[in-house]
Amino acid sequence: MVASKRTHVAVGVILNPDGQVFISRRHAHLHQGNKWEFPGGKVEAGEDVYQALCRELLEECNIQVKTAAPFTLISHDYPDKQVLLDVWLVTAFSGQPQQQEGQEWRWVARHELTAYPFPVANEIIIERLQDAPEMLGAKG
Ligand SMILES: Nc1nc2c([nH]c(=O)n2[C@@H]2O[C@H](COP(=O)(O)OP(=O)(O)OP(=O)(O)O)[C@@H](O)[C@H]2O)c(=O)[nH]1
Numbered sequence: 063m064v065a066s067k068r069t070h071v072a073v074g075v076i077l078n079p080d081g082q083v084f085i086s087r088r089h090a091h092l093h094q095g096n097k098w099e100f101p102g103g104k105v106e107a108g109e110d111v112y113q114a115l116c117r118e119l120l121e122e123c124n125i126q127v128k129t130a131a132p133f134t135l136i137s138h139d140y141p142d143k144q145v146l147l148d149v150w151l152v153t154a155f156s157g158q159p160q161q162q163e164g165q166e167w168r169w170v171a172r173h174e175l176t177a178y179p180f181p182v183a184n185e186i187i188i189e190r191l192q193d194a195p196e197m198l199g200a201k202g
């Protein structure tokens with residue numbers, strides 16, 4: 063039997079000073095296509111998850127992470143893929159975030175996140191983001 067492989071993914075919940083969160087829409091042809099997501103991507107060999115987070119947010123959003131803290135860890139089995147989402151809360155960054163890969167993107171208030179279709183694995187993230195700001199360890 064071949065051991066299954068779980069993809070380790072660094073995911074950034076970027077919070078701006080107004081308490082809004084940066085989201086973008088996955089391209090149709092990708093896994094979980096057309097769903098909304100938080101920026102991020104696979105941790106590559108030789109990287110730790112924080113390095114992967116910084117690299118992905120620079121590549122995808124053109125920002126430099128200044129302050130980030132682990133938020134939650136989600137292991138989820140899709141029918142076609144197993145993922146480990148290593149989710150970080152990014153509360154300080156330099157640059158103006160913009161999606162760099164042609165994806166639709168926007169800033170949304172935390173309570174508005176429930177109106178967007180996200181991959182099922184994200185449900186617990188969205189739920190936790192409804193907590194009071196002091197619970198998030200961030201302003202807003
Ligand atoms: N980036 C991101 N990926 C997510 C989220 N939720 C979720 O289930 N995933 C899953 O995590 C996996 C890896 O994400 P990704 O496609 O962004 O990886 P990547 O940037 O390295 O892409 P690539 O190397 O395929 O171009 C995908 O299977 C995706 O469906 C999310 O909120 N953000």
Ligand SMILES: [Mg+2]
Pocket residue numbers: 101102103104122
């Ligand atoms: Mg990605």
